[in-house]
Amino acid sequence: xxxxxxxxxxxxxxxxxxxxxxxxxxxxxxxxxxxxxxxxxxxxxxxxxxxxxxxxxxxxxxxxxxxxxxxxxxxxxxxxxxxxxxxxxxxxxxxxxxxxxxxxxxxxxxxxxxxxxxxxxxxxxxxxxxxxxxxxxxxxxxxxxxxxxxxxxxxxxxxxxxxxxxxxxxxxxxxxxxxxxxxxxxxxxxxxxxxxxxxxxxxxxxxxxxxxxxxxxxxxxxxxxxxxxxxxxxxxxxxxxxxxxxxxxxxxxxxxxxxxxxxxxxxxxxxxxxxxxxxxxxxxxxxxxxxxxxxxxxxxxxxxxxxxxxxxxxxxxxxxxxxxxxxxxxxxxxxxxxxxxxxxxxxxxxxxxxxxxxxxxxxxxxxxxxxxxxx
Numbered sequence: 535x536x537x538x539x540x541x542x543x544x545x546x547x548x549x550x551x552x553x554x555x556x557x558x559x560x561x562x563x564x565x566x567x568x569x570x571x572x573x574x575x576x577x578x579x580x581x582x583x584x585x586x587x588x589x590x591x592x593x594x595x596x597x598x599x600x601x602x603x604x605x606x607x608x609x610x611x612x613x614x615x616x617x618x619x620x621x622x623x624x625x626x627x628x629x630x631x632x633x634x635x636x637x638x639x640x641x642x643x644x645x646x647x648x649x650x651x652x653x654x655x656x657x658x659x660x661x662x663x664x665x666x667x668x669x670x671x672x673x674x675x676x677x678x679x680x681x682x683x684x685x686x687x688x689x690x691x692x693x694x695x696x697x698x699x700x701x702x703x704x705x706x707x708x709x710x711x712x713x714x715x716x717x718x719x720x721x722x723x724x725x726x727x728x729x730x731x732x733x734x735x736x737x738x739x740x741x742x743x744x745x746x747x748x749x750x751x752x753x754x755x756x757x758x759x760x761x762x763x764x765x766x767x768x769x770x771x772x773x774x775x776x777x778x779x780x781x782x783x784x785x786x787x788x789x790x791x792x793x794x795x796x797x798x799x800x801x802x803x804x805x806x807x808x809x810x811x812x813x814x815x816x817x818x819x820x821x822x823x824x825x826x827x828x829x830x831x832x833x834x835x836x837x838x839x840x841x842x843x844x845x846x847x848x849x850x851x852x853x854x855x856x857x858x859x860x861x862x863x864x865x866x867x868x869x870x871x872x873x874x875x876x877x878x879x880x881x882x883x884x885x886x887x888x889x890x891x892x893x894x895x896x897x898x899x900x901x902x903x904x905x906x907x908x909x
Contacts, residue, residue: 536668536669537667537668538666538667538668538669539666539667542660542662542666542667543667543684543687545660546643546660546662546684547687547688549641549643549660550583550688553583553585553615555584555585557585557614557615558588558589558611558612558613558614558615559580559585559586559587559588559589559613559615559616559617560587560588560589560590560591560608560611560613560615560616560617561573561576561577561587561589561590561591561616561617561618561619562590562591562592562599562600562616562617562618562619562621563576563590563591563592563618563619563620563621563763564592564596564619564620564621564677565592565593565594565596565751565759566620566704566705566747566748566751566821567700567701567703567704567705567743567744567747567748568620568676568677568678568701568702568704568705569592569619569620569621569677569701570701570747570762570763570766571677571678571697571698571700571701571704571766572619572620572645572676572677572678572680572681572682572697572701573590573619573620573763573766573767574694574697574763574766574767574769575678575681575682575685575691575694575697575698576617576619576645576681576685577767578691578694578697578767579681579685579686579688579689579691580617582689582690582691583688583689587617588611588613589607589608589611589613590760590763591604591607592756592759592760592763593756594751594755594756594759594818595842595845595885596621596622596626596885597626597627597628597874597885599621599626599628600628600631600632600635605631605634605635608635608640609638613640614639614640614641615640615641615642615643616635616640616641616642616643617642617643617644617645618642618643618644618645618646619644619645619646619677619681620645620646620647620676620677621644621646622646622648622649622876622877623644623646623648623651623654624648624649624651624876625648625649625864625874625875625876625877626874626876626885627874629651629653632654632659636656636658636659640658641658641659642654642658642659642660643659643660643662644659644660644661644662645662645677645680645681645684646661646662646663646677647663647664647673647674647675647676647677647680647878648876648877648878649860649876650663650665650666662680662684663680664679664680667680667684672710673879674707674709674710674878674879675707675710675711676701676702676704676705676707677701677705678697678698678699678700678701678702678705679698679701679702679707679711681698682694682695682697682698693770693771695718695721696718696721696722696740696772697766698718699715699718699719699722699740700740700743700744700747701744702714702715703715703735703736703738703740703741703744704744704745704747704748706732706825706853706880706881708729708732708735709732709853709880712729715735716729718740719735719738719739719740719741722738722739722740722772723738723739731829732829732853733829739772740772743772743775743776743779745822746779746784747762747766747779748821748822748825749784749787749788749791749819749822750762750784750787751818751821752784752787752791752817752818752819752822762779765778765779786817787817787819790815790817790819791819791822791823791826794811794813794819794823794827795823795826795827795830798811798823798827805899806902807833807834807835808834808835808836808837808898808899808902809827809831809834809835809836809837810837810839810895811823811824811827811836811837811838811839812838812839812840813838813839813840814840815840818840818842818847819840820838820839820840820847820848820849821838821849821883823838823849824836824837824838824849824850824851824881825849825851825881827851828851828852828853828880829853832853832854833854833856834852835850835851835852835857835859835862835902836849836850836851836852837849837850837898838850838851839891841888844887844888845872845885845886845887845888846885846886846887846888846890846891846894847883847884847885848863848875848883848884848885848886848894849881849882849883850862850863850877850881850882850883850884851880851881852880852881853880855879855880855907856906856907857902857905857906857907858879858905858906858907859877859878859879859880859881859882859905860876860877860878860879860882861901861904861905862882862898862901862902862905863875863876863877863882863883863884864876864882865897865901865904865905866884866894866897866898866901867884867886867894867897868897870886870887870890870893870894871887871890872886872887873885873886873887873890873894879907
C-alpha cells in the first residue's frame with residue numbers, strides 16, 4: 535500500500551532506532567482479536583530488534599487500562615517507553631493519563647485506527663494512524679494491518695502474516711480488503727477460500743481463531759485476557775496457536791451468542807430501523823452478538839447493550855455504513871458523567887452509567903438523523 539506520509543514513517547524508523555537496550559518498555563493492547571493480534575505482532579517485531587517488554591497491560595473495561603493502579607505499576611517498573619496498539623485514547627477518555635505520563639518522562643508510540651488525535655504527535659510521542667499514513671480512503675485499516683504493514687518495513691514479519699489476517703477478520707476489514715485477506719487465508723487453508731458472504735470469513739481457519747478470541751473476552755476478567763495474550767504472543771505458528779487455544783472452553787459462551795442471534799427479532803425493541811437488544815448474561819457478549827446480527831440483517835442499525843456493575847456497555851453496528859456509528863455514540867454520551875463513546879463508521883461503542891440509560895437512548899434517537907452519511 536502506498537505511503538502518503540513518508541515523513542511519519544521516517545519518524546517511526548528514528549524512534550525505533552532510538553530505543554536503547556536499557557530502556558524499560560511497556561506494551562498496552564486492546565482486548566479483542568485486533569488488539570491481541572497487533573500486540574503479538576509488536577512483540578515479535580521488537581524481539582527481532584533486540585527489545586523486550588517489562589510490563590504488559592490491558593483491561594476488560596478498556597477505560598481503566600491507565601487506571602491509577604496501572605499507572606503505579608508503570609512507575610514501579612520505571613517504564614520510560616510505552617507502545618500502545620488499538621487503544622482509543624480519545625474515545626475512552628485516556629488523554630489525561632497519557633499527558634500525565636508524558637510529563638513524568640514516558641515516551642509513547644501509539645498504533646491506532648480510532649478517532650485521530652493530532653495532539654498525540656509530539657517530541658516524545660508518535661501516533662501511527664491509517665488516515666495519516668495511508669490517506670482517508672484507508673481510514674478503516676485496523677491496528678493489525680497498520681502494525682504489520684509499517685513494522686515489516688524494518689524487520690521481517692512474513693512468518694506472522696496470519697496474525698495480521700486474524701486481526702483483520704475480527705475487525706471486519708474484509709469489507710475493504712477482501713482481496714488481501716483471501717490471499718492470506720488461502721495460504722493457510724491450502725486452497726482458495728470459498729467466500730460467498732461475510733460470514734464465510736469466520737468459517738475459515740483464521741476466522742475461527744478470531745471468533746474464539748472475541749468470544750473469550752466475554753468471560754470478563756483481566757486474568758483470562760492475559761492468558762489469551764500469552765498464548766497469542768507465544769505462538770510461533772498457526773498450528774501452535776490452535777493447540778494453545780484448543781484448551782479453552784467457550785462452548786457456553788457460543789451457545790448464548792447463538793441464542794441471542796437466533797432470537798433477536800423477538801428479544802429486541804424496534805424503533806424505526808433501529809433494533810435495541812439488551813443482553814442478560816454472565817458473559818459479556820454484546821460485541822460478537824451485535825457484529826453477527828448486523829450482518830444477518832443488513833440495512834438496519836443495532837444497539838446491543840449489557841449491564842456491567844454500575845455501567846451499561848453499548849455496542850452499535852451498521853454494516854451498510856449509511857449511518858455513522860462513531861458519531862452516533864460520541865453525540866449520545868455528550869454531557870453524561872463518567873461516560874465515553876466512539877469507534878468507527880460501521881461499528882462503535884459506549885460506556886454509560888446505568889442510571890443514564892434513558893437519557894442516552896433519547897439522545898441517540900434525537901441524533902440519529904444527524905449521523906446519516908451523505909451520498
